[in-house]
Amino acid sequence: MSVKSQTYRSYLLKQKIVPYLFLTPNLIIFSIFIILPAFIGIYYSFTNMSLFTFGTPDIIGFDNYRALWSNEEFKAALWNTIKLVLVTVPLMFASSLLVATLLVQPIKAKGFFRAIYYWPVMISAIVVGIIWQWILSQDFGLFNAILTGLGFDPIRTFINPTFAWWSVVFAIVWSRTGYYMIIFVGALLSIPETLYEAAEMDGANKFQKFCFITYPSLRAARLMVFILVTMEIFKIYPLVVTLTGGGPFDATEFTVQHIYETAFQRYNIGLASAMSVVMLLIVTLFTGFNFFMSRRGENK
């Protein structure tokens, strides 16, 4: 290099500092607004902190965690959330893969269809809640009007806990299928056509082609979708605010809402923080399990 060694050395020094400078704004924000709160939250979970504690709260050891163990409301909300994950993840998986499969068929106006199916992704969870609450509204909704029009009895939609719960599932799948559909379309298009041609020559039928070519080839996309959907459903809250409000009788109250209410309506920051820690462990367990299962599949 035709640069003098003195300047070259200062150039090297500068090169060492520069990347850190470029990273600084992001790292400051992450440190202050994600990592610091995470540690504060763990600390709070061992204290009797309330929303009105000024100064330092008392350390009370594992009392909050012990209280959680016998807290029926929290356990109900947590179990409700886990059930929602277990039910919604496979449904979302199936619906987005199905729509994606349709979009890689030789049909015209693919872009048009794709845009329409993707559109609900752009609508805020709050408004998605409003849309379905209005359509499913017991007295004024289109849903019950159609039912009565067909000669059925109207359903007591948001008074019926089971119906309300499934309406949450439906609204999630309706609003998010478009997003995961795109991930699957990308993955489906990257499967080499020759694989299918070879299978056809061997006389494989459609179902066999799906089982032995399509499904195994989607491993990376599958893991991605599993983890994203699991995370998304564990933190569900805004949709519920406008769709059901958590009711009837807490049938659609999930963990985040319960944590929010414990902290900001019952002012018990310590207990709410313990709930957050428990939830974080469970989310990590679920995503870790997904990851582990997919890795195991890889080794076989």
Next chain:
Amino acid sequence: MKKNIWTNYLIAALLVVVFLVPVIYILLSSFKPINELFTNTPAFFPRKWTFDNYRGALATGNFTKYIFNSFIVAITSTFLAVIINTMSGYALAKFRFKGDTVIMIMILSTIMLPLEIIMVPIFQVLKFFGLYNSLWALIIPPAATPTGIFLMRQYLLTIPDEIIQSARIDGASEWKIFTKIILPNAKPAIATLAIFSFMWRWNDYVWPLIAISDPKKYTLQLAIANLTGEFGTDYNSVLAISAVSMIPMLIVFIIFQRQFVQGTMDSGMKG
């Protein structure tokens, strides 16, 4: 074969009904007079079109203010997000330095700490820094996003090192290289990040919920949610405001559809 194609079109059309009709029904409902809204025999189309719901919404709430706040937050935060996430993406794509793996893992791990789970301590942190009830709380913290960093990093890896090296030999400062070479060359990825960021901020509910209690600082989503909660559901206004809140996203979507699809594929596949 022929029959197969028709089944495909039939399913495609059916899905159009499933995904599009609910939204259209809400838009149409926002133009119905009250007696057509609150009936147990609702029609799909308004029999009589009216702007009363829109007028009512404007009269009761401070809705022009909320729309204004949402725009300020979405635009400013997006601008900030583009700058700082491109900077980080550049550092991670084009420099080798001590601790780069550690920083990468740290950024990755923030994905596992969603705001919804740590909202209680975040609330305390916002108060401590005087950001409570400030729109800055909705602009600065969410601007740093791991997804954005990865998107930019993946894209910037494709820019050849030679351009950067030759600029350095010409004596350009590192900041100048960033603004004059990296930013212009990253336009497609920046467009993707910008529209996603705009959507995230425009549709956001949880950050405003934690950070804002002053009605003058409400964003549109927070206002809609509070309107459904406190007054029972004031549907005629809510429908009109919900319709209005979808319009900016609809425009952005029509213009940038390609970027949305590409962005989803990239973030999904490369994560």
